[in-house]
Amino acid sequence: MKYPNHFLDTNKTLYAFVFVIAIFSIIPLFSIIINSTTLNYSYIESSGLFEFFKNSLIILFWVIILTSFFGVFSAYLITFYNFPGVSFFRYALILSFAIPPYIFGYSLSAFFENYGIGYSFFTNFFKLDDANSFLPNLTPITNCILSLSFTLYGYIYLLSKTSFLNQSGNLVDLGKSLGFNSFKKFTNIIIPSARPAIFIGISLVSMETLADFGTVSYFGVSTFTTEIYNSWFIFDDLKTSNFLSLFLLIFVLIFFIIEKISRKNSKFHKLKNDSKNKRLQLNGFSALAAFLFCFSLFFISFIFPFSQMIFWSYKFPEYYKNLNLIRLNLNTFTLILFTSFFIIIFSFIVNFGNRALKSKFLNLISTLSISGYAIPGIIISVSIISFISLMSNLFDVNLKSIFIGTFYGLIIGYFFRFYSISYNSIKSDYLKINYSIDESAYLLGFNKFKTFSEIHWPIMKKNTFFIFVLISIEITKELPITLILRPFNFDTFSTKAYHFASQDLIEAASIPSMFLIFWASILILISFKSFFDDEK
Amino acid sequence: MPQLVFLIILLSFQNIFTKEINLFTTRHYDSDLQLYEDFTKETGIKVNVISGKSKPLEKRIIEEGKSCIGDLFFLADAGRLVSAEKKGLFIKIKSQSIEQKVPENFRSPYWVGITKRARIIYYNPKETKLDEIKNLSYEDLSSIKFKNSIAIRQSNNVYNQSLVASLIENNGIDFTKQWLKKFVKNFSRNPTGNDRAQILSVAAGESKFAIANTYYYALMASGKKGEDQKKASKKVKPLFPNQLDRGTHMNISGIGILKHSPNKANTKKFIEFLLTPKAQKHIVNNTYEYPMIETVTPSKLIQKMGNNFKQDNSSKVSTYGKWQKEAFKLMRKAGWN
Incomplete structure (x- = not known):
C-alpha cells in the first residue's frame, strides 16, 4: 500500500518515540547483564552450595500445587454448581489480591507464635491451659508456602473461571452422556480443556513466587532472592547479586515463555458458549462441603489477615498518634495518579507504534520489558541509581539531584517495575482489533493520531481503567523501590508498615497495613466487573 | 516546558535555603523521630529523615557522590559502620566532647557509638x-x-x-x-x-x-x-x-558524618545533642537500649534484668x-x- 508523504514523517517520529521508550524500559535488564560479568565463587561455596536453590524449588512446587488446587477447584464449584453463598464467593475470592504476601506472613506468624494471637484466643475463649503446644509450630518454609499460596491463588481462580465459562456446555453434556460422574467429568473433560488458562495462572504465580523477597526474608528462608540480598548485604558483592538476578530472570522467562505458548493454544479452546451452562443445584452434605471449602478459602486468605489488622488497630490505638494519615493517603494517591498516567501513555505509544510500524526489532525490545516485573525491586532500584549516576557523569549534568531521592525518581522506579503489566494488557487488547480496520482508516485518509483517537481508543477505553486499577494495586503494595528511592520525610503505607515491623511492632504495623488492604480492596471493588469481563 | 524544568529544579533544591540536616538511618524507631523534633526545638535546625536498609542506602550515597544532600548516616550495627567507613563515606569527626563521652572501643575516628x-x-x-x-x-x-x-x-x-x-x-x-x-x-x-x-x-x-x-x-x-x-x-x-x-x-548503633555533607556545621551539633543526658535518657526509655554515656541509667525494665553487669x-x-x-x-x- 502506498502512503502519502506525511505518513513517512510521522513514522520516523513514532519510531523514535517507541524506540526510546522501549529501550528505556529495559535499562534494568541491561544493568544486570553488564554488572554480572564476574562471579565470586567463594561466596557461592560458603552459602551452602545451592541450598537456596533447593528451597526456592520446594516453595515453588508447593505453591503451584496449592494455588492450583485452591484456584481451580473453587472456580469449578462456583461455575458449575449452585450452593449457599455462591454469588458472594464469586466476587469475594478476588479480594485475596488486596493482601501482599508479606503482610499475610506477619499475621500468620503473629497468630501461631508462642504466646501469640492464637494463644491468647484459645486461652481466653476456650480456657485452654497449654495453647502453645496445641498450636502447630509451622516451619519457616511452610509459613512461606502458606503466605504465598493464599495470596496468589486468585490468578488461577480468575483465569480458570473465565475458561470454564467459555467452555462449551456441549462438552459437559458429552461427559454426561458418556456416563461420567462429576469427578470423572472434572478430571477428564473440564480440566484438560481449561489447561492453557490454568498454565497462564501457574506461570503468573510462579513469577511472583520466585521474585518474592518480603515473605521469604521475613521468615528467614534462604532462597534465590535472599541470596541476592546476602551476597550484597554481607559480602558487599553486588556483582554476584546481579548474576543471581540474571539467573532468576532466566528462570522466570521460562515461565513467561510457557505462558506465551499457553496463551497461543488457549485461542483454539475458546469456543462459543453455545449452550448455556446450567448450574447444578447442590443439596445436603455436598452443598455444605462446597460452602465450607469456599468459605475457608475466603476466610483464611482475606478475613484472617485483615481481621487481625483491625483487631490490633483497635487494641493499640496509641500507634495512631504517630501516623500522619492524611499525608500517607495523599502520598499514595499522588504516586498512583502520576505513575499510572505515564505508564499507560507510554504503553499506548509503544503498542500503537509496534502495530503501525511492524518492526520486528521494536517488537523484540518491547517484549523484553517483561523483565522489569521479574527482577527483584531492590535490584531495579540499584540499576536506576547506577544509570542516573552514569548519565550524569557521561553528560556532565546533574541528573542525580533531580532523580535520586525525589518524587520523579520514584515514578521512574515504578515505571520499570510495572510497565510490563500495562504494556502486555494493552498488547492483548490490540490483538483483538483486526489490523484491516487500521488499513481501512488510513485509506479513508485518517492520520495515525486520528486512527488511534477515533478507532482504537473507544474500543480500549474501558479496559484502560482496569489497567489503571491493576497498576494502582501494585503501587499501593510496593515496598523495596519506595524504600530506597524515596525523598526525605516521605512515607507510604507499605514503608510505614515495614518500618514498624522492623521494630518488631506488628501491632503498630497493622494500621498502615489495614489502610493498604483497604485501598487495594476498594480498587478491586470498583473494578469488579472488569475482572469478569471475559465472561461476557 | 522551560517553566516545568525550572519548577523541577526549584523543587529539588528547595531544601538548601533552610537551616536543616538530612539524615539517612537504618534505625526504625518512632521515638527517634520525636527526639529529632526536640533537637529542632532547641536549635532551630530541621532534621529530614530517610530510613531504610543499610546497603541500598550506602549504594545511594556512593552513587550520588557530590550531589548527595545527606549529612549523616545512622547505622544499627558496628559492622555496618565499618563497611561505610571502608568505602570512604565518612569524614573524620573531631570533637573533644564526643571523645570524652564515648569510650574508645565504641568509636573510630570516622563514626561514634550512640547507643549500646x-x-x-x-x-x-x-x-x-x-x-x-x-x-x-x-x-x-x-x-x-x-x-x-x-x-x-x-x-x-x-x-x-x-x-x-x-x-x-x-x-x-x-x-x-x-x-x-x-x-x-x-x-x-x-x-x-x-x-x-x-x-x-x-x-x-x-x-x-x-x-x-x-x-x-x-x-x-x-x-x-x-x-x-x-x-x-x-x-x-x-x-x-x-x-x-x-x-x-556489646554492639552499637552509631553515626558518622557524610563526606559531601552540605551542612557540616550542623552535623557535629546533632551528634553532640544525641550524646546529651537528656537525649540519651529519651532513647533508652523508648528503645530499651543501653546508654552510651555513663551519667545516664538504662530504663527501669532493663535495670531489672540486671544492673552493673560487666x-x-x-x-x-x-x-x-x-x-x-x-x-x-x-x-x-x-x-x-
Whole structure:
C-alpha cells in the first residue's frame, strides 16, 4: 500500500518515540547483564552450595500445587454448581489480591507464635491451659508456602473461571452422556480443556513466587532472592547479586515463555458458549462441603489477615498518634495518579507504534520489558541509581539531584517495575482489533493520531481503567523501590508498615497495613466487573 | 516546558535555603523521630529523615557522590559502620566532647557509638537452676551438655554475625570454627523467627536457652506486645555471659558524618545533642537500649534484668566489621542456616 508523504514523517517520529521508550524500559535488564560479568565463587561455596536453590524449588512446587488446587477447584464449584453463598464467593475470592504476601506472613506468624494471637484466643475463649503446644509450630518454609499460596491463588481462580465459562456446555453434556460422574467429568473433560488458562495462572504465580523477597526474608528462608540480598548485604558483592538476578530472570522467562505458548493454544479452546451452562443445584452434605471449602478459602486468605489488622488497630490505638494519615493517603494517591498516567501513555505509544510500524526489532525490545516485573525491586532500584549516576557523569549534568531521592525518581522506579503489566494488557487488547480496520482508516485518509483517537481508543477505553486499577494495586503494595528511592520525610503505607515491623511492632504495623488492604480492596471493588469481563 | 524544568529544579533544591540536616538511618524507631523534633526545638535546625536498609542506602550515597544532600548516616550495627567507613563515606569527626563521652572501643575516628545493645542468654528458671549456669560464657555454649537446647535466629542476622565476629577476634578462627560445629549441634530447632521468638521458645518450654538482644525482652515485659507476652517474659530469666573474663558482648548503633555533607556545621551539633543526658535518657526509655554515656541509667525494665553487669569493653566494636564476612562463612559451613 502506498502512503502519502506525511505518513513517512510521522513514522520516523513514532519510531523514535517507541524506540526510546522501549529501550528505556529495559535499562534494568541491561544493568544486570553488564554488572554480572564476574562471579565470586567463594561466596557461592560458603552459602551452602545451592541450598537456596533447593528451597526456592520446594516453595515453588508447593505453591503451584496449592494455588492450583485452591484456584481451580473453587472456580469449578462456583461455575458449575449452585450452593449457599455462591454469588458472594464469586466476587469475594478476588479480594485475596488486596493482601501482599508479606503482610499475610506477619499475621500468620503473629497468630501461631508462642504466646501469640492464637494463644491468647484459645486461652481466653476456650480456657485452654497449654495453647502453645496445641498450636502447630509451622516451619519457616511452610509459613512461606502458606503466605504465598493464599495470596496468589486468585490468578488461577480468575483465569480458570473465565475458561470454564467459555467452555462449551456441549462438552459437559458429552461427559454426561458418556456416563461420567462429576469427578470423572472434572478430571477428564473440564480440566484438560481449561489447561492453557490454568498454565497462564501457574506461570503468573510462579513469577511472583520466585521474585518474592518480603515473605521469604521475613521468615528467614534462604532462597534465590535472599541470596541476592546476602551476597550484597554481607559480602558487599553486588556483582554476584546481579548474576543471581540474571539467573532468576532466566528462570522466570521460562515461565513467561510457557505462558506465551499457553496463551497461543488457549485461542483454539475458546469456543462459543453455545449452550448455556446450567448450574447444578447442590443439596445436603455436598452443598455444605462446597460452602465450607469456599468459605475457608475466603476466610483464611482475606478475613484472617485483615481481621487481625483491625483487631490490633483497635487494641493499640496509641500507634495512631504517630501516623500522619492524611499525608500517607495523599502520598499514595499522588504516586498512583502520576505513575499510572505515564505508564499507560507510554504503553499506548509503544503498542500503537509496534502495530503501525511492524518492526520486528521494536517488537523484540518491547517484549523484553517483561523483565522489569521479574527482577527483584531492590535490584531495579540499584540499576536506576547506577544509570542516573552514569548519565550524569557521561553528560556532565546533574541528573542525580533531580532523580535520586525525589518524587520523579520514584515514578521512574515504578515505571520499570510495572510497565510490563500495562504494556502486555494493552498488547492483548490490540490483538483483538483486526489490523484491516487500521488499513481501512488510513485509506479513508485518517492520520495515525486520528486512527488511534477515533478507532482504537473507544474500543480500549474501558479496559484502560482496569489497567489503571491493576497498576494502582501494585503501587499501593510496593515496598523495596519506595524504600530506597524515596525523598526525605516521605512515607507510604507499605514503608510505614515495614518500618514498624522492623521494630518488631506488628501491632503498630497493622494500621498502615489495614489502610493498604483497604485501598487495594476498594480498587478491586470498583473494578469488579472488569475482572469478569471475559465472561461476557 | 522551560517553566516545568525550572519548577523541577526549584523543587529539588528547595531544601538548601533552610537551616536543616538530612539524615539517612537504618534505625526504625518512632521515638527517634520525636527526639529529632526536640533537637529542632532547641536549635532551630530541621532534621529530614530517610530510613531504610543499610546497603541500598550506602549504594545511594556512593552513587550520588557530590550531589548527595545527606549529612549523616545512622547505622544499627558496628559492622555496618565499618563497611561505610571502608568505602570512604565518612569524614573524620573531631570533637573533644564526643571523645570524652564515648569510650574508645565504641568509636573510630570516622563514626561514634550512640547507643549500646547487649546480646545475652535467657533461661527458664524452672528447668535450669542458676547455679548450674552461673558463670556461663558464650564459649561454653558448645558444650555437649547443652545438646538440643539452644534457640537462636538465623546466620544471616547481622547481630549473630557480630557476635561470632567477636568470638573470632577473641579466640581466633580455628577455635571459632570448632566451636561453631559443636554449637550448631546444640540448637533446639532449626533457626527461625526474630529475637523475641527465641525468648518465647524458652518461655513455652521448647528450648532451654535462647540468645537474644536485651531490648526484645524489655519490649515483651513492657506490655507493648500484649498481656500474654508480658506474662511469658516472667517465665524467663536473663543471664549475662562472660562475667569472669572479658564481659558480655556489646554492639552499637552509631553515626558518622557524610563526606559531601552540605551542612557540616550542623552535623557535629546533632551528634553532640544525641550524646546529651537528656537525649540519651529519651532513647533508652523508648528503645530499651543501653546508654552510651555513663551519667545516664538504662530504663527501669532493663535495670531489672540486671544492673552493673560487666560489659565487654576490651573488644573494639570495629573488629566486628573486620570479621563479619568470615563469621558468616564459618556459620554457614557449620550448618547454621
